[in-house]
Amino acid sequence: xxxxxxxxxxxxxxxxxxxxxxxxxxxxxxxxxxxxxxxxxxxxxxxxxxxxxxxxxxxxxxxxxxxxxxxxxxxxxxxxxxxxxxxxxxxxxxxxxxxxxxxxxxxxxxxxxxxxxxxxxxxxxxxxxx
Amino acid sequence: xxxxxxxxxxxxxxxxxxxxxxxxxxxxxxxxxxxxxxxxxxxxxxxxxxxxxxxxxxxxxxxxxxxxxxxxxxxxxxxxxxxxxxxxxxxxxxxxxxxxxxxxxxxxxxxxxxxxxxxxxxxxxxxxxxxxxxxxxxxxxxxxxxxxxxxxxxxxxxxxxxxxxxxxxxxxxxxxxxxxxxxxxxxxxxxxxxxxxxxxxxxxxxxxxxxxxxxxxxxxxxxxxxxxxxxxxxxxxxxxxxxxxxxxxxxxxxxxxxxxxxxxxxxxxxxxxxxxxxxxxxxxxxxxxxxxxxxxxxxxxxxxxxxxxxxxxxxxxxxxxxxxxxxxxxxxxxxxxxxxxxxxxxxxxxxxxxxxxxxxxxxxxxxxxxxxxxxxxxxxxxxxxxxxxxxxxxxxxxxxxxxxxxxxxxxxxxxxxxxxxxxxxxxxxxxxxxxxxxxxxxxxxxxxxxxxxxxxxxxxxxxxxxxxxxxxxxxxxxxxxxxxxxxxxxxxxxxxxxxxxxxxxxxxxxxxxxxxxxxxxxxxxxxxxxxxxxxxxxxxxxxxxxxxxxxxxxxxxxxxxxxxxxxxxx
Numbered sequence: 001x002x003x004x005x006x007x008x009x010x011x012x013x014x015x016x017x018x019x020x021x022x023x024x025x026x027x028x029x030x031x032x033x034x035x036x037x038x039x040x041x042x043x044x045x046x047x048x049x050x051x052x053x054x055x056x057x058x059x060x061x062x063x064x065x066x067x068x069x070x071x072x073x074x075x076x077x078x079x080x081x082x083x084x085x086x087x088x089x090x091x092x093x094x095x096x097x098x099x100x101x102x103x104x105x106x107x108x109x110x111x112x113x114x115x116x117x118x119x120x121x122x123x124x125x126x127x128x129x130x
Numbered sequence: 131x132x133x134x135x136x137x138x139x140x141x142x143x144x145x146x147x148x149x150x151x152x153x154x155x156x157x158x159x160x161x162x163x164x165x166x167x168x169x170x171x172x173x174x175x176x177x178x179x180x181x182x183x184x185x186x187x188x189x190x191x192x193x194x195x196x197x198x199x200x201x202x203x204x205x206x207x208x209x210x211x212x213x214x215x216x217x218x219x220x221x222x223x224x225x226x227x228x229x230x231x232x233x234x235x236x237x238x239x240x241x242x243x244x245x246x247x248x249x250x251x252x253x254x255x256x257x258x259x260x261x262x263x264x265x266x267x268x269x270x271x272x273x274x275x276x277x278x279x280x281x282x283x284x285x286x287x288x289x290x291x292x293x294x295x296x297x298x299x300x301x302x303x304x305x306x307x308x309x310x311x312x313x314x315x316x317x318x319x320x321x322x323x324x325x326x327x328x329x330x331x332x333x334x335x336x337x338x339x340x341x342x343x344x345x346x347x348x349x350x351x352x353x354x355x356x357x358x359x360x361x362x363x364x365x366x367x368x369x370x371x372x373x374x375x376x377x378x379x380x381x382x383x384x385x386x387x388x389x390x391x392x393x394x395x396x397x398x399x400x401x402x403x404x405x406x407x408x409x410x411x412x413x414x415x416x417x418x419x420x421x422x423x424x425x426x427x428x429x430x431x432x433x434x435x436x437x438x439x440x441x442x443x444x445x446x447x448x449x450x451x452x453x454x455x456x457x458x459x460x461x462x463x464x465x466x467x468x469x470x471x472x473x474x475x476x477x478x479x480x481x482x483x484x485x486x487x488x489x490x491x492x493x494x495x496x497x498x499x500x501x502x503x504x505x506x507x508x509x510x511x512x513x514x515x516x517x518x519x520x521x522x523x524x525x526x527x528x529x530x531x532x533x534x535x536x537x538x539x540x541x542x543x544x545x546x547x548x549x550x551x552x553x554x555x556x557x558x559x560x561x562x563x564x565x566x567x568x569x570x571x572x573x574x575x576x577x578x579x580x581x582x583x584x585x586x587x588x589x590x591x592x593x594x595x596x597x598x599x600x601x602x603x604x605x606x607x608x609x610x611x612x613x614x615x616x617x618x619x620x621x622x623x624x625x626x627x628x629x630x631x632x633x634x635x636x637x638x639x640x641x642x643x644x645x646x647x648x649x650x651x652x653x654x655x656x657x658x659x660x661x662x663x664x665x666x667x668x669x670x671x672x673x674x675x676x677x678x679x680x681x682x683x684x685x686x687x688x689x690x691x692x693x694x695x696x697x698x699x700x
Contacts, residue, residue: 009348011269011271011272011273011350012257012258012261012263012269012270012273012349012350013257013273014257014260014261014346014347014348014349015347015389016347016348016389016699017388017389017390017588017592020589020592020593020699021589021592021593021596024589024593025593025596025597035699035700037348037697037699038348038349038350038697039350040269040350062257062273062276062277063272063273063276063277063626064271064272064273064276066272067271067272068271068272090513090514090515092514092515092623093514093620093623094623109480109513110479110480110513111479111480111481111609113600114596114600115600
């Protein structure tokens with residue numbers, strides 16, 4: 001079955017290039033991607049529910065990853081959404097373990113090959129279905 | 131301006147027809163006999179897709195009429211530079227961006243940079259400020275004082291410039307959006323007047339580009355392109371009448387390029403915006419020479435060394451043509467394309483970050499060879515965080531090395547006369563003209579934003595570039611060209627002061643308690659009404675900031691009165 005991704009810019013962060021390029025390239029990888037634009041955690045989770053998304057992609061370069069990232073996970077849990085939540089952007093190395101502890105499945109920094117994001121998604125989404 | 135109104139004739143070409151014929155014949159011979167079959171014979175391209183030859187010779191520039199097409203520094207068509215004596219007269223301004231935490235935090239960093247040789251201040255604002263929210267607005271959570279400094283009220287602008295001689299050095303304020311610009315510019319002007327500094331003494335620059343709001347950066351709540359463009363024009367018109375030394379706009383090619391365009395598109399969009407502005411201000415009854423001299427530009431220099439230098443030269447030429455041919459500007463200053471350069475953040479890598487010092491130095495050198503008026507050299511830790519004091523200092527030192535050790539500043543436009551650089555300059559200029567024409571054929575810059583055409587151009591470029599990086603066609607050292615083993619470099623990361631949000635909120639709460647609420651409401655209500663009239667909003671915004679209305683309160687008026695616009699991305 002086609003993997004479905006909702007992709008959002010987290011909060012106020014303005015840099016849309018990465019999120020949009022990743023969205024387009026995941027489509028090339030055969031996934032369905034709904035680009036949400038800028039959204040807050042609550043709206044992102046609601047969109048994921050509405051779309052029946054397997055994956056929630058969060059993009060931020062603005063420094064709000066530690067504040068808003070874990071919030072998405074928490075709201076998703078509260079609303080019973082078990083989508084894979086991943087993040088991309090400029091995120092300090094030291095913060096990655098904190099995000100993972102909070103339930104972000106993986107954090108992709110600059111220079112990540114989009115292919116490898118797709119591989120990661122396929123491995124996780126398949127596993128969770130199986 | 132030079133007066134070359136006589137007919138262009140053969141004598142004015144750089145080379146005799148006979149000499150060119152002989153060179154062409156010999157070149158053909160060289161091509162067929164000496165080069166044929168050798169490695170590297172095929173087609174090469176510049177970053178923006180201009181074919182690059184193996185070798186350039188006089189025949190490549192045989193049609194150039196030196197006096198008409200290139201000329202002298204400080205004279206039309208300004209290819210060689212906007213000032214006669216260029217860097218001998220005044221070195222480019224070393225302008226390093228700073229901005230984080232509260233205004234008090236950034237004020238300290240200003241003082242550090244000035245002590246170490248920065249010759250002007252340049253401030254970035256945090257996202258809530260840029261997007262028009264106060265520090266206590268839930269929309270801003272997690273961003274207060276994070277990627278820039280937080281500004282809520284005129285008191286914050288007073289704290290930011292405390293002890294900084296704003297009547298002596300120039301102040302650059304990276305306001306991004308027109309909606310932010312009109313408020314912050316009003317606060318800056320009001321602050322100066324309260325200090326007893328006449329507005330005529332203020333020199334500096336605002337960014338103020340409606341593309342930042344409507345195309346380059348996306349957000350939750352975006353004003354419609356026409357409204358954002360109107361505010362952009364209001365700021366420019368106000369400054370042209372009240373702040374004669376202030377550049378009320380810095381047409382932001384830089385961020386367009388970071389978002390995803392070629393060098394040609396970068397310059398063409400910025401000039402198209404300046405054309406649209408000029409048309410609007412003339413419609414309002416201004417004369418071109420009232421404001422054109424204060425329009426300034428902001429370029430991004432990537433690693434394609436000669437193309438970037440040619441871009442700088444070509445941008446001056448095209449701007450002069452626009453001012454002369456379209457607008458018939460009379461004052462010399464209206465014809466001068468003055469620009470700030472920041473080196474290209476997006477070319478910097480996370481892998482082997484120290485390599486970025488080399489990249490930035492090369493880009494900075496290109497800026498100086500291209501005749502930039504001021505320069506910001508990016509710091510090597512760009513892909514990690516905002517710069518630390520240490521990395522910011524290396525950026526200043528890089529500029530000082532260019533200024534003092536390389537001798538490149540001693541002569542004007544030293545690459546002029548290079549067959550390659552002159553040819554490339556002509557080619558860039560033609561492509562810039564063509565792209566401006568394409569935008570205008572679609573109804574002009576505001577229209578191509580409204581329709582989402584510009585967004586698609588940016589998105590397509592970014593997508594193709596990513597594919598080229600992944601395929602290795604676009605080479606990046608350490609990443610896909612001689613990829614490094616060392617994936618995780620330890621870099622000291624700059625941490626934003628965590629207490630900033632709390633401190634900023636406390637200040638704001640106090641302000642709301644002590645101000646005269648009736649006065650605030652009265653000023654806000656007048657502004658609200660004026661939004662629907664064909665008038666300049668700046669005086670009403672200034673009244674509001676003097677009554678201690680906050681930035682968020684003023685921008686809420688814009689959101690309510692102008693409405694919101696759906697960003698055309700999918």
